[in-house]
Amino acid sequence: MNYEQVISDTVKTNNSTIVLLVMDGVGDIRNKEFGNRTPLEYAHTPNLDKLARESSLGRMYPVLPGITPGSGPGHTSLFGYDPFDVQIGRGVLEAVGIGFNLEWGDVAARCNFSSMDENGLVTDRRAGRIPTEETERLCEKLRTIKEIDGVEIIIEPGKGHRFVTVFRSKDKKLGSSINDVDPLAEGKAPREAKGEDENSQFLANVINKFMKKGYELIKDDHPANGFLMRGIASRPELTSMRDKYLLESAAIASYPMYKGISSLLGMTLLPTGDTIESLFNTYVQSKAKYDFFFIHIKGTDQAGEDGDFLDKVRHIEEVDKYLPILLQNKPDVLAITADHSSPCPMRSHSWHPVPLLIHSRFCGTDDAKYFHENCCNKGGLGFFESKYLMGLLLANAKRLDKFGA
Amino acid sequence: MNYEQVISDTVKTNNSTIVLLVMDGVGDIRNKEFGNRTPLEYAHTPNLDKLARESSLGRMYPVLPGITPGSGPGHTSLFGYDPFDVQIGRGVLEAVGIGFNLEWGDVAARCNFSSMDENGLVTDRRAGRIPTEETERLCEKLRTIKEIDGVEIIIEPGKGHRFVTVFRSKDKKLGSSINDVDPLAEGKAPREAKGEDENSQFLANVINKFMKKGYELIKDDHPANGFLMRGIASRPELTSMRDKYLLESAAIASYPMYKGISSLLGMTLLPTGDTIESLFNTYVQSKAKYDFFFIHIKGTDQAGEDGDFLDKVRHIEEVDKYLPILLQNKPDVLAITADHSSPCPMRSHSWHPVPLLIHSRFCGTDDAKYFHENCCNKGGLGFFESKYLMGLLLANAKRLDKFGA
Structure with missing residues (x-):
């Protein structure tokens, strides 16, 4: 018996909707030039702030401490595929x-x-x-x-x-x-x-x-x-999201790489535009048809890789601006996180744990009041590996039965 | 080499006494009807509060993130038996x-x-x-x-x-x-x-x-x-607590299920009454005879499963009231935790991590000053899986030698 088997043995279906919003590379480190803040600390995000107070926060190690993941392992972990077992080659x-x-x-x-x-x-x-x-x-x-x-x-x-x-x-x-x-x-x-x-x-x-x-x-x-x-x-032989979690899954992404990963996991690729507003509207239009939505935002990672602090802030504020589109059509479970950190001072992917927010009826709340790295350190979810995220999302959606008598 | 082997290789005996007080299902989530507090936050617990300030706090995932354990895996984990390896059937x-x-x-x-x-x-x-x-x-x-x-x-x-x-x-x-x-x-x-x-x-x-x-x-x-x-x-073939940890162990529980689990692990079942006072007095009477005491309190879980917030509060305050019985006959190591959370709004077991308090001469203290979920988030023990608790208790009892030269 192992974690994946327990999930497989206890998973069930219901009418809930889960949204996993991935702000690619959003995790960062504090920057002295900008008031010793991270982009998430610096950005003006009233909607995210309000949501955070009604959510449970934490941090995830994308793989394990010290390991900087590429986009492949970064994402497969988020979907609960052990990054040490599942490796997707670049050509694929x-x-x-x-x-x-x-x-x-x-x-x-x-x-x-x-x-x-x-x-x-x-x-x-x-x-x-x-x-x-x-x-x-x-x-x-x-x-x-x-x-x-x-x-x-x-x-x-x-x-x-x-x-x-x-x-x-x-x-x-x-x-x-x-x-x-x-x-x-x-x-x-x-x-x-x-x-x-x-x-x-x-x-x-x-x-x-x-x-x-x-x-x-x-x-x-x-x-x-x-x-x-x-x-x-x-092409790796991966169990689909449907077989693994009984989830009809859709991906809302505009970049080829993320569409590619999603399709390997059996997600339906929804046609969408390039803007955050259009990504979110695509969710609203298809909400009734799928159980699980993966929404991918690329701009935050690009800004991190370019070392452009203010551009990262701008992308975060853009997510915040359009967040009400998601909240007015609220899924039962909404998670916001990243596949890895891309700190601006490093201009690259990094090993730093990513911030995580989970909002659901039964998520519980904690004293971590803002969705940024430092608050997430004190959240009720603690620190864990990204590969356990899907279990938490399914649990919050009440899609997992009890394990053992 | 793995964790269990290291414990087995480094464990030794001494005259210390360890008490593991399990408040079944005590972990909860905040409830808006009661000032947006959890039962542990709401309860008036001067003795627990004082103890928390002299203790180290943290939270444990009973199995792993997202998994809701039954009483079997919830308890075997607490005693250091990997819940994926050890499964006790309901009939047993x-x-x-x-x-x-x-x-x-x-x-x-x-x-x-x-x-x-x-x-x-x-x-x-x-x-x-x-x-x-x-x-x-x-x-x-x-x-x-x-x-x-x-x-x-x-x-x-x-x-x-x-x-x-x-x-x-x-x-x-x-x-x-x-x-x-x-x-x-x-x-x-x-x-x-x-x-x-x-x-x-x-x-x-x-x-x-x-x-x-x-x-x-x-x-x-x-x-x-x-x-x-x-x-x-x-009947599963389990190593006894004596063979695994060199501990003469006793269980003080009034419910059949918990007596049952304890006896499968080779603990002596001590006759006791139904009240918290009588459970604690049973410990005092037998303190000299055993190294390890598992004290099980059922009322907190029952209240959680009934969705009765104030009844859970009452059971917590009852534990607090009689806590001096334990403290006046203080064990070398006292741990207070739960086998799983049973949030009142959910009326069932849940996946939420449980609060943990460890008090010993060498536990160290931290800024987490109250024994409730939110304070435990910031404690010096961090978040970890319940199956590692016994190692921590043995360490605090100075019953573990150094690992490696």
Whole structure:
């Protein structure tokens, strides 16, 4: 018996609605230039403040102390998939992120067109950031390679110089323990693909042949006379949110990566706009149709990665401004948190625990009166790992039976 | 190496006394009708308040975030038995709770007399709640079935319409992966017992024969002309508190369930009265004879399950009133906590973390000055899982050596 089994054994359905609002990277550290406050402390957020007084607060370690998660583990943890058991490769994220419908057994790679010199060395890993239309044209050329050694090759253009290659085989299991072909630096040659086991070596051979044939096809298309591959990965076999929690789940996100993760977990992707207002309105329009909504806000993370304190504050205040849209169509359980912290002074993801707010009829309240890091330290939820959040949300929705007599 | 092994490797004896006072279900959430306070916040508790200032506080997740434990996992966790590894079936709890001395290999079932119609359908699952004396008389009738297929059948009457059946075999291992025979609803027929494996199917056959023979014996005893069985379970093989912690342990509890759990862990059950005063006086009388005392207070949970805020307050104030009995005969370590929360607004067990107070010479103190949920959020013990409590109590009793050089 373990935690996931107990959840699975005790979960039940009812008519409740759960909303998980993820302010990507919102967790931060205090900044001396701004009154020694964090962006959440600095922002003017009357709606969040009121909600916090009627909620229970706490903090979550996205993985475990000291570990800085990428967007993959950051999000899968939030949905209750143990980040040590479940790993989603970057190629897979990229593929599902552009709306490609990966099948079981598919292997996907992130690719980008690149500029090469006469010696086969990379002179620009992004081929001068060629426009999407040019990438589409070049992908059409590569698509003439339909199959190598019985492995189907599927090419899908992305934004700018990016594209995705998917390898599919009907009869053979394709391995994906394969190094990046991308040397990740200019002045170097692409690396040879090598597999760590037999099934991976088989695909590595296919990849090497594909690189050779593809380079031949676009050799005169300078600046995009080459391409590079990385993040080669198989589609992970994940239990869907429906099977795991009996939740009909919908994702409201405008960025490919988060749509991608959601679709791997079997969530329905709801069409939505780019603004926070449109994300929230999409929830209101679909509230009756789903049990669980994942709403993803990207701006807070982007501001953190740019080191732009005031831009982060602006995104937080924007969430606060439109929060009444959610509250006027209140779900039974509303959680607000982040997948990881992205402190402005660090300009990157970090290991710092994220702030968490849970609001429900039975959440209980505490003396933690504001939704910011320091108040959350004193909340009634304490500190725990993000992978336990879904259990708490289900409990607050009264969707879990008692464990044991 | 894991936690339990470290405790086992480092534990030692000394002359210290540890008291674990469990106020069953005392954890709660704030209630707007009572000044937005929890019962612990609302109650007038001068003795607990003084003790809290000389103690270290914290909160415990009984199992893990979101999981609502039954009394079994709630208590086994408190005693340091991992609730995912150790599960005590309801039949076993019921049997040991009425003082029956289960042997290894025994399988026990909760039974109740029921009323049946001419078509064999249940018309009243509790047979009009017949009095204990009638249950005793009917049990005598059933006791004429001494054995089926070599399996000894032992019948023990409980309170009201309840009794326990124990199945015992000298030569055959009895399985207990067997469904409830009780249909758990009126208007339905008892279900046929079915086993999930060979040893369980063997006992399931015995149970089906026992049901048939038993029904024949009491067919004219309306309203109790039938009986139902559920919670069929084997006695779990648990390391005793003596073997696990080198503690001579005693339980001071007046409710069968908690006596039952204690006896499964090898604790001595001390005869006691029903009042908090008598529970505490029992400790004083036996203080010299044991290392560890588990004192169980039921009223707080009962009030929570009844949704009776002021009754919960009354039980808390009663504990406070008699607390000086414990303090005048102070143990080296005194812990006060709960096995789970039972918030009055929910009228049931819940997942909310429980408040914890530990008082000892070396406990340290913190700024958490009152023994209630919200103060405990800020205490020096933080939030942790109940299964680690025994380690803390042993440490405070200086009964644990250093781990590692």
